[in-house]
Amino acid sequence: MTGARPDDRPGRLEVLPVRVPGEVSGPVAALLCAHADLRDGDVVVVSQKAVSKSEGRVVLLSDVSPSPLAEGIASEYGKDPRIVELALSESRRIVRMARGTLIMETRSGIICANAGVDESNAGEGRAVLLPEDPDASARRIAEQILEISGARVAVLVSDTFGRAFRVGQTDCAIGVHGIPPVLEYAGERDADGRELRVTAVALADEVCGAAEIVMGKSLGIPAAVVRGLRMRGGGGAGLLLRPNDEDLFCGPPPDGMAGRPGRH
Amino acid sequence: MTGARPDDRPGRLEVLPVRVPGEVSGPVAALLCAHADLRDGDVVVVSQKAVSKSEGRVVLLSDVSPSPLAEGIASEYGKDPRIVELALSESRRIVRMARGTLIMETRSGIICANAGVDESNAGEGRAVLLPEDPDASARRIAEQILEISGARVAVLVSDTFGRAFRVGQTDCAIGVHGIPPVLEYAGERDADGRELRVTAVALADEVCGAAEIVMGKSLGIPAAVVRGLRMRGGGGAGLLLRPNDEDLFCGPPPDGMAGRPGRH
Numbered sequence: 001m002t003g004a005r006p007d008d009r010p011g012r013l014e015v016l017p018v019r020v021p022g023e024v025s026g027p028v029a030a031l032l033c034a035h036a037d038l039r040d041g042d043v044v045v046v047s048q049k050a051v052s053k054s055e056g057r058v059v060l061l062s063d064v065s066p067s068p069l070a071e072g073i074a075s076e077y078g079k080d081p082r083i084v085e086l087a088l089s090e091s092r093r094i095v096r097m098a099r100g101t102l103i104m105e106t107r108s109g110i111i112c113a114n115a116g117v118d119e120s121n122a123g124e125g126r127a128v129l130l131p132e133d134p135d136a137s138a139r140r141i142a143e144q145i146l147e148i149s150g151a152r153v154a155v156l157v158s159d160t161f162g163r164a165f166r167v168g169q170t171d172c173a174i175g176v177h178g179i180p181p182v183l184e185y186a187g188e189r190d191a192d193g194r195e196l197r198v199t200a201v202a203l204a205d206e207v208c209g210a211a212e213i214v215m216g217k218s219l220g221i222p223a224a225v226v227r228g229l230r231m232r233g234g235g236g237a238g239l240l241l242r243p244n245d246e247d248l249f250c251g252p253p254p255d256g257m258a259g260r261p262g263r264h
Numbered sequence: 265m266t267g268a269r270p271d272d273r274p275g276r277l278e279v280l281p282v283r284v285p286g287e288v289s290g291p292v293a294a295l296l297c298a299h300a301d302l303r304d305g306d307v308v309v310v311s312q313k314a315v316s317k318s319e320g321r322v323v324l325l326s327d328v329s330p331s332p333l334a335e336g337i338a339s340e341y342g343k344d345p346r347i348v349e350l351a352l353s354e355s356r357r358i359v360r361m362a363r364g365t366l367i368m369e370t371r372s373g374i375i376c377a378n379a380g381v382d383e384s385n386a387g388e389g390r391a392v393l394l395p396e397d398p399d400a401s402a403r404r405i406a407e408q409i410l411e412i413s414g415a416r417v418a419v420l421v422s423d424t425f426g427r428a429f430r431v432g433q434t435d436c437a438i439g440v441h442g443i444p445p446v447l448e449y450a451g452e453r454d455a456d457g458r459e460l461r462v463t464a465v466a467l468a469d470e471v472c473g474a475a476e477i478v479m480g481k482s483l484g485i486p487a488a489v490v491r492g493l494r495m496r497g498g499g500g501a502g503l504l505l506r507p508n509d510e511d512l513f514c515g516p517p518p519d520g521m522a523g524r525p526g527r528h
Contacts (some may be wrong), residue, residue: 009480164428164513168466202432210474216273249428
């Protein structure tokens, strides 16, 4: 399924934080229904960390045995070899290694630092991994919300990623259920019949970014509700991942800045 | 001035489109005040195209004489040599050239396709350039809004850019006045005293992305109001531009995919 065609843009959006006291454990859907007044058509943006924790994607670092490769990379880049081992085991490719940063391509094709492996807010001696299948997580949360509250919502699983060229991270959708991840403008024309410069808008990423503004980085707000979007559609977060052979920045790096694991 | 420290995140945001019938001409601030009920603390996100048009940054293509370099690049990449000429004259570096796309670094350091030169919605035989100094544009619009309506607002000038690795464009701030462009988390710690994985959040870009959701790509909505942000601060859009020597993806490209103008 490809991205949706542009639809009517919403007349107005509201972005509301969902405050959840205490640590996230157990099914996220039940927590969200308990702490938010969800309505048909809402888009519920849930942090990756809350989803991962609720799915048990938490690893005790004392259980991790780093490979020689992980040890080597860790000592060269000043990292914890157990974190590097986890990042390698979650990845199919190293995109760049430099300045203490490992940019990896996860098995599902997401390009991000450390393959999303994260110690912060994970609990002492622990690391959180990305959900195994974030689209399935989003769909499951939507189904459970429907069951519990009767509200038919869209769900995005959101994570915070760095970017090429620009300072500052933004939230992106790693799991999508119920809205079009991408609005396709290819072939759309302006009033003079010229093709638009814009060819596709990353709607799901923009919605996650809007949600991040109210969620922040504390543990107390694992989700936000974006109300008023009116756009419904299908397609998973994979539609937001550019195939490597169509990407201008994803090829072998210049100046030996990094390399595939086997070449390093 | 560096980015601001994280502040209290807003309790709730509203994102409201500003509909303006007809073509944008003359001062943007007067148009916005006529068509929106602006309040103290609002963040007004204005499309780059509206700002550029109101500042006369529109070029008649028949007035452009392409250089031999522009002719060469245009014929190789299937582009209009006059557009390439304008893009070169707006740029200080070519970052990538491939697959019909020229990724340029503008004189103010923004990395984007065609240096922001755009024919779509420009009018027949015309192209729109980025504002000369988008931070100054943002500040001027804020000052004029204060003068006309008495409302003390922040202003972002927003443009739509592609990204490495991910499909779909998102809106980014090229001009910032009145909010911190970046929220700095470096040194912030989680409950267990671990440094956060997130080091800086590109607040102004997330706000522009939220505004894009209601603005869309038609001419009729040149701006949006984001209400409820509560974060005030200084610093221009340059804080969102990563210095080339700190960027992992900005170096000379692999495989001869592109090069600096002189080497091509």
